[in-house]
Amino acid sequence: METQPTASHFIDGTFLEDPEGQDFESSYPATGAVIARLTAASAATVDKAVAAARAAQPGWAATSPAERGRILRRAADLMRARNRELSELETLDTGKPLQETLVADAASGADCLEYFGALAAGLTGEHIDLGGGPGGSFAYTRREPLGVCAGIGAWNYPIQVASWKAAPALACGTAMIFKPSETTPLTALKLAEILIEAGLPKGVFNVVQGAGATGALLTGHPGVDKVSVTGSVPTGRKVMAAASDGLKHVTLELGGKSPIIVFEDADIENAIGGAMLGNFYSSGQICSNGTRVFVHRAIKERFLERLKQRTETIILGDPMDENTQMGPVVTRAQFDKVLGYIETGSSEGGRLVTGGAASGDGLFVQPTVFADVTDGMTIAQEEIFGPVMCVLDFEEEDEVVARANATQFGLAAGVFTKDLSRGHRVVGRLEAGTCWINAYNLTPIEMPFGGVKHSGIGRENGHAAIQHYTQMKAVYVEMGNVDSPY
Ligand code: NDP
Numbered sequence: 001m002e003t004q005p006t007a008s009h010f011i012d013g014t015f016l017e018d019p020e021g022q023d024f025e026s027s028y029p030a031t032g033a034v035i036a037r038l039t040a041a042s043a044a045t046v047d048k049a050v051a052a053a054r055a056a057q058p059g060w061a062a063t064s065p066a067e068r069g070r071i072l073r074r075a076a077d078l079m080r081a082r083n084r085e086l087s088e089l090e091t092l093d094t095g096k097p098l099q100e101t102l103v104a105d106a107a108s109g110a111d112c113l114e115y116f117g118a119l120a121a122g123l124t125g126e127h128i129d130l131g132g133g134p135g136g137s138f139a140y141t142r143r144e145p146l147g148v149c150a151g152i153g154a155w156n157y158p159i160q161v162a163s164w165k166a167a168p169a170l171a172c173g174t175a176m177i178f179k180p181s182e183t184t185p186l187t188a189l190k191l192a193e194i195l196i197e198a199g200l201p202k203g204v205f206n207v208v209q210g211a212g213a214t215g216a217l218l219t220g221h222p223g224v225d226k227v228s229v230t231g232s233v234p235t236g237r238k239v240m241a242a243a244s245d246g247l248k249h250v251t252l253e254l255g256g257k258s259p260i261i262v263f264e265d266a267d268i269e270n271a272i273g274g275a276m277l278g279n280f281y282s283s284g285q286i287c288s289n290g291t292r293v294f295v296h297r298a299i300k301e302r303f304l305e306r307l308k309q310r311t312e313t314i315i316l317g318d319p320m321d322e323n324t325q326m327g328p329v330v331t332r333a334q335f336d337k338v339l340g341y342i343e344t345g346s347s348e349g350g351r352l353v354t355g356g357a358a359s360g361d362g363l364f365v366q367p368t369v370f371a372d373v374t375d376g377m378t379i380a381q382e383e384i385f386g387p388v389m390c391v392l393d394f395e396e397e398d399e400v401v402a403r404a405n406a407t408q409f410g411l412a413a414g415v416f417t418k419d420l421s422r423g424h425r426v427v428g429r430l431e432a433g434t435c436w437i438n439a440y441n442l443t444p445i446e447m448p449f450g451g452v453k454h455s456g457i458g459r460e461n462g463h464a465a466i467q468h469y470t471q472m473k474a475v476y477v478e479m480g481n482v483d484s485p486y
Helices: 043-062 065-081 083-094 100-104 106-120 158-171 187-197 212-220 233-244 267-283 296-309 330-347 397-405 418-427 464-468
Strands: 009-011 013-016 023-027 032-039 127-128 137-144 146-151 176-180 203-208 228-231 248-254 258-262 292-296 351-354 367-373 388-394 414-415 434-437 471-477
Touching: 009 043, 009 187, 032 471, 043 137, 043 146, 043 176, 043 203, 043 212, 065 083, 065 106, 065 158, 065 187, 083 100, 083 106, 083 158, 083 187, 100 106, 100 267, 106 158, 106 464, 146 158, 146 212, 158 176, 158 187, 158 228, 158 464, 176 212, 203 296, 212 228, 228 233, 233 248, 258 267, 258 397, 267 296, 267 388, 267 414, 292 296, 292 397, 296 351, 296 367, 296 388, 330 388, 388 397, 397 418, 414 418, 418 434, 464 471
Parallel strands: 146 176, 146 228, 176 203, 228 248, 258 292, 258 414, 292 388, 367 388, 414 434
Antiparallel strands: 009 013, 009 203, 023 032, 127 137, 137 471, 351 367
């Protein structure tokens, strides 16, 4: 499969290289083979991208919302038509199995383009009656584009994250410069290609490559009005600090250590399925994973026995084989970090139920379950971002809610119970931006997604995303004379 892109950057409708930029490589995590060589954007290239976005944005904002929507929906169709090619590229760049990328990456990106494409023409303000009956004064609000937004992505869902940011921004008439993670630089360039083919005017969506330094150049750039980043909490802090100078808007989609609570009346097989989905999909490299699984003491041993059996059937191996259910983790650094946490889990007293080691050559880590985990252990406190599930036990509802909330994070939470009033009551008490009852990690585009506390600010997807890519203008309309004391 051809993976070398035409050039590293996409600015003003053109692929280009940066002769001043530092070289970097992208490699296939399953074998370590280099799949593409690129250059990072220098400050001059970032300036060029910002200038292109600024020049294109007014024209894009003046394009009718219906036409903006048509372009996004055409892009969704083009992305679906190229799903296999994009999925294979995503698998090469991330190491995630094709079985997943075929259904969860470009597919979610296409859903997002389609959803915001449909919403574009439905953007409305409100009319506010100020009294005086018919002919009286009134006010109205307009949702206006935010100008130029920098989108910065993580490596776990490259084309999905790029689409989740680009689609609402473009629907609202906002222009974007997107910087993918330097670990997974390839599919954002494909998104740019698709958007241009769908009819997006040049300069409205641009891609620059590079690591954190390029992200920082974008965040601090005076020509950028908003920054939307998906990444770790430390990066979120840096972005917010850098954005404060220009008082830029920020959307932060950050990390988590989310709880899944399994009550004694839960459908155990469903709860195990949810917990496995929320810990092992994408080799556990998902921000919203429910890595603290609280299981009621009455069902704990039964839960663990079946969880062990089912976990040991997971097929680990060649990501390009469509039967493979789990691939490697993304980089050597991530691999060392995950194995380090497994060692710490054992040394701090966690009971290893299954897994706990590397598998074969390459960056493969066995799906791992620890039981008897207590709240203070490192593996119950820190985001591992690998296939490591921690099972804790509990007795009472109040107790488990307090323990579930006792972390700096607040991205997601899941509750498994057949008692729906308990389900609603408990999610109402959980400090999390995204919750599931009797399911986990399902993120349809219609549903807003994001965190509270240190897990983030703002929401992606759903109608809620619109307010993060527009700003409100309120207009007072006087129908009589100004009531002035002068
Ligand atoms: P990082 O925080 O390391 O990086 C995220 C992005 O920010 C990358 O493109 C990175 O560049 C860039 N970046 C790094 N430093 C800066 C800076 N100072 N200014 C601007 N940009 C910068 O996260 P990872 O890529 O390692 O992704 C894993 C993390 O992302 C986990 O914590 C995970 O929970 C979180 N995440 C959150 C999601 C959510 O929706 N809440 C979804 C997916 C992941 P580069 O890496 O190229 O150096």
